[in-house]
Amino acid sequence: MSTAATTDRLVPQGTWAVDPVHSNATFEIEHSGVSLFRGGLRPIDARLVSADDGVTLEGGVKVETITIDDENIRPHVLSPDFFDAERNPDVTFHSTEIAGTPDELTVRGELALAGIALPVEARGRLRGPVDHPMGRRLALSLETTIDRTAYGMNWQMDRPDGGPILGNQVKLAVELEFGPEE
Amino acid sequence: MRILAISGSLRADSHNTCLLRHAAEQAPEGVEIELYADLKSIPPYDEDDDVNPAPAPVAALREAVAAADGILIATPEYNSSIPGALKNAIDWVSRPRASTPLQNKPAAVIGATTGQFGAVWAQAEMRKVLGSTGARVVDLDLPLARAHEAFHGDGSLISPDHDERLEDVLAALVDSIEQRQGSLMALAA
Secondary structure, three states: OOHHHHHHHHOOOEEEEEOHHHOEEEEEEEEOOOEEEEEEEOOOEEEEEEEOOEEEEEEEEEHHHOOOOOOOHHHHHHOOOOOOOOOOOEEEEEEEEEEEEOOEEEEEEEEEEOOEEEEEEEEEEEEEEEEEOOEEEEEEEEEEEEEHHHHOOOOOOEOOOOOEOEEEEEEEEEEEEEEEOO | OEEEEEEOOOOOOOHHHHHHHHHHHHOOOOOEEEEEOOHHHOOOOOHHHOOOOOOHHHHHHHHHHHHOOEEEEEEOOEOOEOOHHHHHHHHHHOOOHHHOOOOOOEEEEEEEOOOOOOOHHHHHHHHHHHHHHOOEEOOOOOEEOOHHHOEOOOOOEOOHHHHHHHHHHHHHHHHHHHHHHHHHHHHHO
16 A cells, blocks of 8 residues: 555545644753753644645744743753754754554654754654534644754753753654644 | 954953954955953943943943944953953843843854963853853864964964964854844845
8 A cells, every 4th residue: 555545544635724723842852861841832834735646744833932931041042052043943844754544653754943954753643534613623743853963953061960951852742733724 | 244352351462452453454355343442341240230221331342242243252261261351241241131132143252372272261161151142153263372472563473374263263253244144134034
């Protein structure tokens, strides 16, 4: 069975537009070697297109929307030490392959941030479509883990006991709810 | 294009100030390097004093940084690190953090000492500090060792290697400024 045939059954044909209110993108990174620091970016923009030749997903979000509840850390994260948001205001993704089953979905594609685009593989699930008062709805839940240093985010400081302040692995997750594009 | 040059040494006959004066003379065409000369008047940072209006010398430095397209710092090295007066001035300009004119500001660091290592550690620490303020820091240094023997009487550098390195640092800083101007124009468009 071809990928296109599989995904064709996963997602009804047509263009599905994200519902930004019920969608989000979050990140999770180890902090001080003991905790998981979580934050998010929104509103997320995404489109899911199901056509004869398969399903594609593309989306993006503005870096400046990152939620970090500290007036000192947030501008540092937007600065050239991290996202370099002035030069690279967007995080973008486009898929190159969507395969699997609704419960075990694999989405491969290219994730671009901080001026660098790299291949990623996300795993997750697809739910729906279901009927909703506002029309049909389907949802994608996807997760992947990236190495921030591969995106040139090399900032680090040692703790007094010698370990790093910030982890290098960053878990990314998106919850995307879609409705038919009008 | 205007670059604000800040010497971390207060001494009248400072090697670092001399290095910045030489840099100003070597500046590429269309680039004006203006020497900041009021570091000694910046008071020690005290959050109680960090009010509006700011102390006049602080306000003047903040405005000078905001008006400049880029920053060039020359630092000596005291106890393997940045001189207190220089760090203090950067601390003032970095506050309030959310609106500092240092955010995304192209910056480069050079340095001179009379010792063997040319302020290489102070330059690294200055780059780290500038990165923390949000500046776009050129990843090059100019460790001018044995600075008391490095200049001609007219203030020019004796070693062509030093001049070449200075040229590289200035070119990288100018390139960073031009890229920033390009991205700001793209954002405005």
